[in-house]
Amino acid sequence: MLSISIVKRFTFIIAICSVTLYSCKQNEKPKEVTVNKETTAVDTININLKEALTFYASFDHGVKADFSLGDPRIYTVPNRKTVDSVMAGLHKPDISRQEGKGKYGHGLVFTERSKGNIYYPSEKNIAYSKENWSGAISFWLSLDPATDLKPGYCDPIQITDESYNDAAIWVDFTKANPRDFRLGVIGDRDIWNPNPEGPDNENPIFNKRLTGVKNPPFGKDQWTHILINFSNLNSDNGQASLYMNGQHMGTRNTIDTPFTWDVSKSNIYLGLGYIGLMDDFSIFNRNLTNKEITTLYQLENGVQTILEP
Structure with missing residues (x-):
């Protein structure tokens, strides 16, 4: 049997060790958690x-939109006036739609300039507003304008x-080589051209409403990213900008002409007179920041990247 003095001494040693261990833990620095700020910023964007x-239409699984707030189907019509002849698909x-012809897999292939149109309905797919309307439109094109396009304007x-x-947003190639690439954000025709004379596309008043790019960065076997960014349309301070491959190419300021739509009749037409490839078409309900535009341009798998869980 241990003596009382030995027990007391043993208890004292245990107490000293406990106090020392607690003190060490108190002075111990917390482990630093490494956060990749760049990755976090990209994820937020x-x-x-x-x-x-x-x-959003990737064209990878068909021509039906991968994501839409409105009708996701594409439609074909002989011309804009024959609404009764419209066909889904x-x-x-x-x-x-061909495999391997897109920027990211399948893409749309336009081979001829012919009559008839294809379109997606605008209603809910584009966030039209009668006041302070903003948005962005993104897509990829691949063509050599000098050799692929037939004579005439194409949108x-x-x-x-x-x-x-008349209340339209578009990009086009001018009608003859060397072709310019232009952004048109055109308000109500009866406001900007109440007394029309001759074709509007040759009217100096019309041309002042365009943002043009000479020697645009297109070429055979290469893809070019197009982004239309607009804000505050249907106000006195509307603005619209064109970006190509993430670079700002021009802005039209102080767009004060109204854009009056019957949204149920508005459509998103693709490939009017166009010959070439198209892929990864998306629309946003607000104008995008420069960082968002750069991110969109650099997405590894296109807009599908931001939809992945």
């Missing part, structure tokens, strides 16, 4: 882009309820 997305033999994208010259 992707989340913000996803929240602003209203329409892609029914133009000179336009097809890879045109969004309107009437025509190119």
